[in-house]
Amino acid sequence: MQSQDLDSLTADYVIVGGGSAGCVLANRLSEGGRHQVILLEAGGEADSFLVRMPAGMSRLIGNPRFDWQYPSEPDASISGRQFIWSGGRLLGGSSSINGQVYIRGSRADYDHWAASGCPGWSFDECLPYFRRAEDFAGPAHPAHGKGGPLCVSFQRDPHPLSEVFVQACSSEGLPSLADYCGGDQHGAFLSLATQRDGQRCGTAQGYLAAARERPNLRVFTGCLARRVLFAGRRAVGVEVLRDGRLLRVNARSEVVVSAGTVGSPALLMRSGVGPAEHLRELGIPVVADLAGVGANLQEHVGVGINKRVSVPTYNSQMGPLDVMRHLGNYLLRKRGPMVTPAVQAMACAKSRAGLDEPDLQLHFLPLSYDMAPDVRCAALAEMTREPTVMIQANVCHPFSRGNVRLRSREPDVLPQVSHQLLGDERDLRTLVDACKLIERLFAAEPLSRYVQADRTPSPRPTDDAGWAQFVRNNANVCYHPVGTCRMGSDSAAVLDPRLSVRGLHGLRVVDASVMPRLLSANTNAAAIMIGERGSDFLLADARKMAA
Known part of the structure; x- marks a missing residue:
């Protein structure tokens, strides 16, 4: 659509951000034709071959065409290194560039949300929304759904x-799980994938593609949201930049911010909703003084150990002829390395005895890469050429916290991400224990039969101090940021448990930023579930208003 098509547009719901949750909202709010819906996405379409092909994610993350590439501040807790905090900048958001692992988290994760001031968010209350979203390709199972938009x-x-x-995990006492989606993740398992017929099925493909045919849904790409507009304390629209023009999109009912864990608090702050002192420093008029906006940033901090093995892995099959063979296998049969997620097996484990729930998530990759000190994105790290595998561990519920702050009031200046990934000593100790557990797994049958030599680290540390230094030098982000617009019942929460911004009207946030505590799992399935729940909240309130 041309820029002039956006002049003076009005809809019942204006959704800012066509990502994992935003596409869900666009689909559900436009069902039935009763409500007019506009979806605004800063990036482009999700129709690239690299998006459709599962292995294409290695060329999407770190690519400015598809990735926001939010810059971080130097992190003193990991030897001053910096990372790009990735987020999908296209329809489908991070569901269009991620590794397609489908995992929900544990029962305890959601029950903790409910117990800490978010009634209605227990595991049993969230499970129907996971099931509603899902079109499970396996046999009927009580934890899974059939016929939903998202193919698993x-x-x-x-x-x-x-x-x-x-x-090998079983040899170390971790049970093998036939299914891990019913709330119990303690054990090891092959991961499920958000794929349909060997191709990515993110929310752009699963939720948005068919919904775009509805006349009451309009989708605009290339629209960079500058700020939410208010009449008093009610959100009434969004100001956007498109093709160099400043345009207004009006909302009769609500504005829904779904711009992600970094993008959503940044938009709220540019709109005058956030820590008053910070906003005044940038000359932004304060609409609502909410200190929690941009705070409570959480991320899975992880570290990987690589070993040389005696069988071919994806690393050793990277020559031109190998790539052509694998690409042909994908194009003709949708088989081979081009169709598999990088993380093919996982485990949730306890770093020490006596814990009530697992505190480590383990990822097995039939490949490995080197996180050199100057590498700011794992997808840009150099893959080794010899046959190697990696087991990476991350802390399920890190104690370390960070924040998001604005560098400028202008939307084309990316916000500042500040985080001390190992700022809390407890997280460092957990990863030291994780490294020792990984070494035990590599030494366990039957995995030990294939291990030939250490690779990273080599030589292997001999004490906790050595492991701690290895962790500091090699720790990385896992692309699971949450929490910067957390929901809750306390006065410091940004949102109430129905995802409305406190003290304001007609404004909600619906994405991973609402999570009060990080899950013991990858976050995309939960972000989609949040989109499903958020749509129900919005539609229920619309029915009340119409009654």
Whole structure:
């Protein structure tokens, strides 16, 4: 659509951000034709071959065409290193560039939300929304749904060592789980994937593609939201930049911010909603003094150990002929390395005895890469050429926190991400224990039969101090940021448990930023569930208003 098509547009709902949750909202709010819906996305379409092909994610993350590439401040807790905090900048958001692992988190994760001031968000209350979203490709199962927009399937062609990893976990006392989506993740398992017929199924493909045919849904790409507009304390629209023009999109009912864990608090702050002192420093008029906007940033901090193995892995099959063979296999049969997620097997484990729930998430990859000190994005790290595998561990519920702040009131200046990934000593100790657990897994049968030599670290540390230094030098982000617009019942929460911004009207946030505590899992499935729940809140309030 041309820029002039946006002049003086009005809808019942204006959604800012066509990502994992935003596409869900666009679909659900436009069902039935009763409500007029406008979806604004800063990026472009999700129709690239690299988006559709599962292995294309390695060329999407870190690519400015598809990735916001939010810059971080130097992190003193990890030897002053910096990272790009990735977020999908296209329809489907991070569901269009992620590794397609489908995992929800544990029962305890959601029950903790409910117990800490978010009634209605327990696991049993969230489960119907996971099921509603899902079109499970496996046999009927009480934890899974059929007929939903999001296809969840078994891996088509996992590497043989992925199953060997699960068996090694069993040797170390971790049970093998046939299914891990019912709330119990303590054990090891092959991961499910958000794929349909060997191709990515993110929310752009699953939720938005068919919904775009509805006349009451309009989708605009290339629209950079500058600020939410208010009449008093009610949100009434959004000001956007498109093709160099400043345009206004009006909302009769509500504005819904779904711009992600970094983008959503930044938009709120540019709109005058956030820490008053910070806003005044930038000359932004204060609409609502909410100190929690941009605070409570949480991320899974992880570290990986690599070993040389005696069988071919994806690293050793990167020559031109290998790539052509794998690409042909994908194009003709939707099989081979091009169709498999990088993380093919996982485990949730306890770093020490006596814990009530797992505090470590383990990822098995039939490949490895080197996180050199100057590498700011794992997808841009150099892959090794010899046969190697990696087991990476991350802290399920990190104690360390960070924040998002504005560098400028202008939307084309990316916000500042500040985080001390190992700022809390407890997280460092947990990863030291994780490294020792990973070494035990590599030494366990039957995985030990394939391990030939140490690679990273080499030589292997001999004490906790050595492991701690290894962790500081090699820790990285896992692309699971949450929490910067957290919901809750306390006065410091940004949102109430129905995702409305406190003290304001007609404004909600619906994305991963609302999570009060990080899950013991990848976050995309939960972000989609939040989109489903948020749509129900909005539609229920609309029915009340109409009654």
